[in-house]
Amino acid sequence: xxxxIILHLKKSAMKRRESGHSWIFSNxxxxxxxxxxxxxxCRVLRPDGGxxxxxxxxxxxxxxxxxxxxxKLPISENFIEERISAAFAYRRELGLEKYxxxxxxxxxxxxxxxxxxxxxxxxxxxxxxxxxxxxxxIVEAIAKLFRPKAIHFRNTxxxxxxxxxxxxxxxxxxxxxxxxxxxxxxxxxxxPIAESQKTGWYYDQRENRAFLEPYFHDRKxxxxxxxxxxxxxxxxxxxxxxxxxxxxxxxxxxxxxxNSILNGLGNKIIFQKAKAEHxxxxxxxxxxxxxxxxxxxxxxxxxxxxxCLSQGIKMLEKMTxxxxxxxxxxxxxxxxxxxxxxxxxxxxxxxxxxxxxTGKDTMLLELRGxxxxxxxxxxMPETEYLHFALISVR
Ligand code: SAH
Numbered sequence: 001x002x003x004x005i006i007l008h009l010k011k012s013a014m015k016r017r018e019s020g021h022s023w024i025f026s027n028x029x030x031x032x033x034x035x036x037x038x039x040x041x042c043r044v045l046r047p048d049g050g051x052x053x054x055x056x057x058x059x060x061x062x063x064x065x066x067x068x069x070x071x072k073l074p075i076s077e078n079f080i081e082e083r084i085s086a087a088f089a090y091r092r093e094l095g096l097e098k099y100x101x102x103x104x105x106x107x108x109x110x111x112x113x114x115x116x117x118x119x120x121x122x123x124x125x126x127x128x129x130x131x132x133x134x135x136x137x138i139v140e141a142i143a144k145l146f147r148p149k150a151i152h153f154r155n156t157x158x159x160x161x162x163x164x165x166x167x168x169x170x171x172x173x174x175x176x177x178x179x180x181x182x183x184x185x186x187x188x189x190x191x192p193i194a195e196s197q198k199t200g201w202y203y204d205q206r207e208n209r210a211f212l213e214p215y216f217h218d219r220k221x222x223x224x225x226x227x228x229x230x231x232x233x234x235x236x237x238x239x240x241x242x243x244x245x246x247x248x249x250x251x252x253x254x255x256x257x258x259n260s261i262l263n264g265l266g267n268k269i270i271f272q273k274a275k276a277e278h279x280x281x282x283x284x285x286x287x288x289x290x291x292x293x294x295x296x297x298x299x300x301x302x303x304x305x306x307x308c309l310s311q312g313i314k315m316l317e318k319m320t321x322x323x324x325x326x327x328x329x330x331x332x333x334x335x336x337x338x339x340x341x342x343x344x345x346x347x348x349x350x351x352x353x354x355x356x357x358t359g360k361d362t363m364l365l366e367l368r369g370x371x372x373x374x375x376x377x378x379x380m381p382e383t384e385y386l387h388f389a390l391i392s393v394r
Pocket of ligand 1: 202226227228246247248249252275277300
């Protein structure tokens with residue numbers, strides 16, 4: 001490629017390059033030519049003249065470059081299809097073909113691209129300008145590789161603003177049905193895909209749901225952020241004595257209930273549209289007649305940037321403290337966070353502090369992360385975002 005646009009790294013940027021991180025920040029480049037269209041694939045040179053790599057360049061974004069390829073090798077013309085294909089091969093090895101996160105952004109060599117697969121429905125989200133320019137190629141590749149019924153773009157994330165991108169939602173191939181179906185850990189779920197949260201289903205908790213199966217036996221379970229019933233149905237199916245499934249979204253509760261009936265678990269679960277904070281307060285005050293001995297906390301991410309970090313951690317601490325206070329001896333708490341700003345260390349500190357404040361002895365039974373179809377890059381801590389702890393009250 002002779003007409004490549006060349007960008008130059010500052011000397012001071014070289015130390016950070018050693019980590020192999022896929023992002024290059026705007027202050028790490030010698031000069032930013034704002035006339036280069038956002039999303040152009042550029043070649044990045046080190047101060048010694050060698051090629052650091054090639055990636056999407058956005059002169060408007062703090063993340064100036066998202067590397068697609070490190071080192072001097074050129075990027076294949078067909079890289080979108082090749083990388084989606086490789087991402088699929090990895091999932092297939094895990095036994096995940098039909099229902100999974102098919103592409104997880106940088107972790108699959110596809111910066112700013114999320115694809116969730118629901119059989120022949122593909123829910124896609126683009127988060128950066130370079131990937132937006134690749135949209136036709138993404139549609140082409142999915143169409144060729146999977147013969148889908150629908151490829152839908154839910155490009156509504158607030159992060160798009162940082163890239164100068166508008167938000168919109170559109171079906172670019174086939175037509176999107178109102179509902180779709182998945183099977184996970186032997187349970188069937190209907191997903192209101194046209195009006196779902198995020199890209200439809202929280203596949204990232206699949207392994208944690210399965211992990212908890214043996215712990216649910218004979219328990220009275222309170223799932224405070226149930227969404228479409230993932231943990232609640234798993235609990236009911238795994239021999240829980242009683243399950244309460246709560247969510248603040250009416251749509252979520254409607255479908256969680258639908259899903260319980262679909263799986264013959266309707267008689268075991270009580271559904272309630274409510275705010276978790278209110279129930280935790282009532283529990284803490286002893287104002288709830290039947291006490292759970294297993295509480296699940298899986299709140300939505302409120303830490304979208306570093307500025308909200310301390311508020312997010314405080315909320316996590318508060319909820320964890322209230323739940324532990326409300327639990328009886330031998331009670332269990334499963335608590336999760338899903339912000340990449342809350343690192344594993346912050347998470348452990350927060351739950352330890354919260355447990356300490358209750359004055360009860362607690363034990364950390366297990367620490368876990370996101371499911372394997374959301375791989376973590378060692379070179380990029382931001383790819384690790386989900387933390388899950390199982391705590392027992394002594
Ligand atoms: N546990 C779910 C995923 C939860 S996502 C699963 O396994 O699939 C977070 C959920 O919390 C969403 O469904 C959202 O509607 C709900 N939510 C948001 N704010 C809430 C609140 N204050 N109280 C209860 N639920 C809330």
